[in-house]
Amino acid sequence: MEIQAAVVRSFDRPPRYEPYELPAPSDEDQAVVDVVAVGLHPRVRSGASGSHYTSTGKLPMIPGVDGVGRLADGRLIYFVADDDLAGPMATRTVVDLRRTVELPPGADVVKVAAAMNPAMSSWVALRRRVPIRPGQSVLILGATGNAGQMATQVARRLGAGHIVAAGRNESRLSGLGADIAVPLTEDALAEAASEVDLVIDYLWGKPAAAAMMAVLRARTDRSRELNWIQIGSVAGPTMELPSVALRSANFRLQGNGQGAVSTRGYLAELPSLIDEITSGGLTVDTHTAPLAEVESAWTQPEQPGARTVLVP
Structure with a gap:
């Protein structure tokens, strides 16, 4: 054909x-x-x-x-x-x-085609990789990108109690729907995000490495669990990670993407995500x-x- x-x-x-x-x-x-x-x-x-x-x-x-x-x-x-x-x-x-x-009847096909992919990364991450618990706090690294903006909405819809949005484009940080918006500086992240429970990372590279160490050093209780979910690498494919990051805190680093979650797992999440998009959530x-x-x-x-x- x-x-x-x-x-x-x-x-x-x-x-x-x-x-x-x-x-x-x-x-x-x-x-x-x-x-x-x-x-x-x-x-x-x-x-x-x-x-x-x-x-x-x-x-x-x-x-x-x-x-x-x-x-x-x-x-x-x-x-x-x-x-x-x-x-x-x-x-x-x-x-x-x-x-x-x-x-469903009347679905906006353009919005479905636009939203499913950027929303799926954080949706699956917070439902399959590290299921978010109501009231937990979330830091989104790379919040001004399309997927990062969607992650702010997803985290809120799934029950996040406090959201910190961090990005390089400071002019676009306002209006994302986060509780706090901060630039990607170590001081700002240490002050605003030291007590978060979950990190959704779309950056990787040097910015994520710096943010990781700033947040860990500033935690008042390093035995409190911190889950870092690596999704994107717009700032670089590699990073230097000091071994002390993994030894000095209750810190769990994992990724979310094709392979980290089975195809069956992704497919199981599609209906609920489509409902959120078509309903305007x-x-x-x-x-x-x-x-x-x-x-x-x-x-x-x-x-x-x-x-x-x-x-x-």
């Missing part, structure tokens, strides 16, 4: 809109869907550049990690892309029906662009606080 798709033929160039031969479904668990909306997430960009840790290096490829599609019977579904199938940035694609959730700003203009959309700087959604 010939379709139109955003096709990556080189990891150092944006995808181009061109014809593509879509393989037919191979069994009864697969179906062809008309793609309605697909998010251009940072995770999509890293996959298309071959830099994501799950990349196989195989080309050509159609990028994307999730989307909204319409089944032959007219039902709208949210789907998570299968690595063994063509990606969702296309007019049509093949989905694994076991990785889909039917959307979680909000996201969106910018739409035609899929046919994917090459130009790919190279445009992201609008602050907005997620780009491509629409066939």
Whole structure:
């Protein structure tokens, strides 16, 4: 079946809109869907550049990690892309029906496509990796990014009693819905976040290392448990971590991502997260662009606080 798709033929160039031969479904668990909306997430960009840790290096490829599609019977579904199938940035694609959730009537498909990926990281982290308890305090490192802004909403919806938002873009820290917003300086973090229970880290690198030691040194009771959940690495893929950080405090460092939580675990969280988005419990700003203009959309700087959604 010939379709139109955003096709990556080189990891150092944006995808181009061109014809593509879509393989037919191979069994009864697969179906062809008309793609309605697909998010251009940072995770999509890293996959298309071959830099994501799950990349196989195989080309050509159609990028994307999730989307909204319409089944032959007219039902709208949210789907998570299968690595063994063509990606969702296309007019049509093949989905694994076991990785889909039917959307409620009237759902805003653009908002679902925009919000699911950035919300899923913190949603799964606070429900599967370290289930948050009502009233606990949370520090979000990288709070001004799209995923960080969503994490502030997620933490609040899941029962956080106190939220500290920390980021490099101080002009965007206000209005995030956190109780306290602070710059990424050791003094500010030591004062505002020394007693938090959970850290959601989208930064890693030197900023996270500095924040980690500042928070640990400032704790009044180092035997009080601190869970650090590493999700993103926008400030760098590595860090120098002094061994004393792990010995001198009740400090637990773990990650959240593909592999840290099973596919089944992620899929189990989709219905409740979709409910939050479609009911307005979680909000996201969106910018739409035609899929046919994917090459130009790919190279445009992201609008602050907005997620780009491509629409066939």
